[in-house]
Amino acid sequence: MLWRARQAFRHYQRAVGIHPGRYSSTRLLILFTLARAQWTSLAVASRPLHHTPRISTPNPTYLAPANGELSHRPAVPHKTIVYSEHARAVDGLYSLLMQGKLDDIHAMDEYTELLSVLRVGREVRELAIAMVAADRPQRSVRVLRLAHHCGCQCKLSIYENVAHALAGARQWTLVLHVVKLARHHTDRVTTRLLNWRLRALMELGRFKQIENIPDEFKASHLERNRLSFHLLISANLRNRNLPKAREFLVEMEQAGIPTDASTHANIAMSYRTLGLEAGVQERAVASLKDLDGRQGTAVLNSLIRMSLDKGDVDGAAQYISFLDQPSTGLERRLVDGGASTLLDEEDSGSSRTDRVAVSASSSLSPDIATFTMLVEHLGRARELSRIPQVVRRMKYAGVIPDARFAEALVHAYAVGGDTATAVSLAFTVCSSTVGIRDLFARIGLKPTDHGRPDLLSPTLQPTERIFTALLQGVLKVYGLAGMLAVTRIMAIFKITPGDALVETVLIYMKTAMNARPQDLVAALHTLRPLVQPSLRHTLVILGLIVRDAVKAARKGSWYATLATFQGVKQITNFTSPPEADPFPAIKSVDPIPGAAHFDAFNDDRLLLSAIKHLVLRGVRRDRAAVALRMRYDAIAKRNVMKAQDALQEMLAQGIHPNRYHFAALLEGFTLVGDMPTAQRIMRASMKAGFPPDLAMYTILITGFAYQNKPILALRTFQTMVAEGISPDHKAISILANAFVVAGDYPTAKKVLLELWHYVGTFPSEAQHLNYKELLKAFEATAGARNRPPKMQSKHIPWLQERLVGLVKSAKQRRRSFIMTLQKDKWRARKRLERRKGRKLRAVVGHVEHNH
Incomplete structure (x- = not known):
């Protein structure tokens, strides 16, 4: 070392x-x-083996039934083998096997006890499964290799049980090794083993190899069962390949396996990456009557998550209420699906809110996944005070927290701004390790802090995802020093960084360190031995490239004009950037995979290597990749038609848009001056289930200001307030600058004075400042506050009254300006007529004088 x-x-x-x-x-x-x-x-x-802590043996293994289904039935209990007595012997014996010395009788004298275990199939299974819970799960694969070399005829059921145990520990790479060993040692595989191989490939994101799974079933003379088709459908839905998923659904019915409630439940639980589909939602709710309590709860949890992703908090609350008390029923809109997303379709009716009865199992009840989603939502909404209530409700229901819930809890407090509580929660699951407090003290753990056992059980084991969630809060407060402390804690528990942690570091470099795209690519390449580049890693880098391209396209435009506070009467610069693409790497965002477009990556071979790695794995683009493509085309290139084509292509693939796609189109049309289409996109977004938020209203206000229409910008701002959306300093500044562009400085100053309380206390000395100085003071006051205050419903009428006064004042000034302009024109015309009359009289007098 x-x-x-x-x-x-x-x-x-x-x-x-x-x-x-x-x-x-x-x-x-x-x-x-x-x-x-x-x-x-x-x-x-x-480190030497004697330094590793003793880990308790795993829980009883669950065997799968003979039909290949992944069941949770407990296996027949066998005697327990203490793996700590054989762990070092397994390593030593495997080292001899690799050196070709295992047949030497003198070398095997000290391994007599282990060799006796390796010759009995039942004990081999117990030893291999026990090794899964050790600090090195790969020993389980070594046990199987050693047993085969020692002459043990291991049955295929042994490989199936070891694969199941490794899958429970989420060691998917080792699952593939076990299936490969079974094929190599016995020249046969079972349907169950191929199903485990399919599940491991899906979890690892190797979708290219999944395409060969049907051929592997044929080569092994095995028939695919219902679980095989369900896994194939889930894998293609997860990879955003809806046509292929439909093909497997047809093949399943042709194979004599009809679709049932479990099929619809499987589709509903895998459809999240494509968006909430009305038909999927309807069939999932209809399948509840044929599902047991556990499966029905899983389906409802998927519907809850998709509703939260869509922003439909009321719908998610209704699903949760139905999960707790099925007799309450659901609203009709949640039973028969939602609305369409086509831009040209007119809204034909309002949402139906009457409740209808839904047949479901009486054993429905919230499980740990339900409470995990609630904690995640409260963290995103920054409602941290309600999290202890959820924990108490979970304890009252008898639900035991797991590592996934611990991750959600730490993540909620980290993103919610309470890093101290997030550190305390992470310390709770690590407190039993000696000497760990010193490292936690470097990231803010107080000497009197002994964790939060009231929120989290100290018996849970730390995982990579828990530390990743902690890192998101630690980086904001302690920077790279905090990241180093977290990685040292992970090293003590022998936890290696994963995809999520690398993504967190890349996002921090992008946002807080103002890193260049080359820096992100180099960091990703440095971590290549630990993690393989994923689509999310690549999108972080491409997002930075798109951001730079958008900034470059905005230079010298209306945004720069407002930044210098110039009173321009009208903006008519709608010219597009040059045809040459300054960022050719963006071309790969749209057609991932698309090897024909990779010639543009010759300038950055590291990024090209990461993209090609995704292509070799068969990873398809997702909604985030399409959103980046649309943002680049619509904003940086001012080519809204190409952005619309990308949206239509995504819809044709069965992927539903979210608010980011609508926002990209909205800003694109505002930049080219097509405000009627921009307003139609706002209506389409609302009909698709994504009500316009602060960002979309700000874009629309900017568009009206761009068109020199401050009254319409003010009316749009008024509509936003009526919807209960709290404005931020950016929206207020743009609204004020809209009047500056129109030359109405008094109204612009009045806008700042009337809305100053949204960013802070109004300083008395700012009353007599000119507009430029007043706007600087406004921005300085807003910079001292992280988030705008949430507007209460009782404040809406008061603000509406102020805005109505601003509209009247602006209209009056506009009329006065027009009248003044007309009078000036009349006076100018009269002056011109008098001037012409004088010239004419002078000419006539000159002619008369000559005669």
């Missing part, structure tokens, strides 16, 4: 000394910190 540290400092010195202009200090700091965390993890993992 000293050699690794020495190599690290050599690379650091080489980067600083040899390439001083190529690497910025920010880039070197983040890369060295990430590499240091990686080496720390490797160093701890390489």
Whole structure:
């Protein structure tokens, strides 16, 4: 390990000394910190075995039934093997096997007890399953290899049980190894093993290999069962491949397996990546009567999550109420689906709110997934005071928290701004480890803090996702020093960074460190030995490229005009950027995968390598990738027709848009001056289930200001307030600047004075400032507050009265301006007529004088 540290400092010195202009200090700091965390993890993992803590044996293994279904029935209990007595022996014996010395009788004398275990199939199964709970789950695969070499004829059921145990520990790569070993040792596989292989490939995101699974069933002379088709459908839905999922649904019916309630439940639980579909929602609710309590709860949880993703909090609350008391029924709109998303379709009716009875199992009840979703929603809504109520309700219902709930709890407080509580919760699950308090003290743990056992059980084991959730709050407060402390804690528990943690670091570099795209690509390449680039990692980098492209396209436009407070009468610059694409890498956002478009990546081979890795895995684009493509086309390139084509293509693939797609189209049409179409997109967004939010109203206000129509901008602002949406300083500034563009400085100043209380207390000395100085003071006051205050319903009439007064004042000033302009025109015309008359009389007098 000293050699690794020495190599690290050599690379650091080489980067600083040899390439001083190529690497910025920010880039070197983040890369060295990430590499240091990686080496720390490797160093701890390489410690001698006697330093590893003793881990209790796992819970009884659950065997799958003979038909290949992944059941939860408990297996027949067998005697327990204490794996700690054989862990070192397994490593030593496997080392001899790799060296080809396992047949030496003198080398095997010290492994007599282990060899006796490896010759009995039943004990091999128990030992391999026990190794799954150890610090190195890969020992379970070594046990199977050693048993086969020692002459044990392991049945396929042993490989099935080991694969099930590894799947329970989410060791999907090892599941693939077990299936491969079963095929190699016995020349056969079972339907159950192929189902486990299919599930592992789906969890690992290797969708290209999933395309060959039907051929593997045929080559093994096995028939696919209902679970096989369900997994194939789920994998294609997760990969946003709706046509292929439909093909497998047809093949399932042709194979004599009719669709039933479990099929509709499986589709509903896998449809989240495509958006909430009305037909899927209707069939999922109709299938509740044929499902048991556990399956029905899982379906309702999926509907709750999709409703929350869509922003339909009322619908999610109704599903939760129905889950708790099925006799309450559901609103008709939740039973027969939602509205259409077509832009040209007119709204034909209002939503139906009458309740109808729904048949369902009487054993429906909220489970741990339900409470986990509630905690996640409260964290996003920053309603942290209600989380203890959810925890008490969960304890009252007898639901036991798990690691996923612990992650949601830590994440809720981290993103909600209470980093201290998030640190305390993470310490709760780590407090039993000696010496861990010092590292937690570096990220804010107080000496008197002993965790939060009232919210989280100390018996839970820490996971990578818990530390990832903690890192999102720690980075905001402690920066890279906090990240280093978290990675050291992870190294103590021998937890390696995953995809989510790498994504969190990339987002922090993008937002807080103002890193360049090259820095993000280099950081992703540095972590390549630990994690493979995912679609979300690539989208973070491409999002930064799109952001830079949008900023470059806005230079010298109306935004820069307002920044300099110039009173321009009318803006007519609607010219598009040049045809040359300054960011050719964006082309890959639309057709992932699309190898024909990768020639544009020659300038950045690291990013090209990451994109090609996604293509080889068969990863398809998702809604976020399409949203980036639309934002680049509509805003940076001012090509709204191409953005519309991307949206229609996404709809044709069965992927439903969200508010980000509508916002990209909305801003694109406002930039090209097509306000009627922009207003129609607002109505389409509302009909699709995404009511316009503050960002969309701000875009529309900007568009009217762009068109030199401050009255319409003010009316749009008035509509936003009537919807109960609290304005922020950006919306108020744009509204005021709209009057500046029209030349009405008094009304612009009045807008700031009337709406100042939304950003802070109005300073008395600012009353007599001019508009430019007043706007600077307004922005400074707004910068001291993180979030705008939430507007209460009782304040809406008062604000509406103020806005009505502003509208009247603006109209009066507009009329006065028009009357003044007309009078000026009349006076100018009279002056011109008098001037012409004088010239004519002078000419006539001159002619008469000559005669």
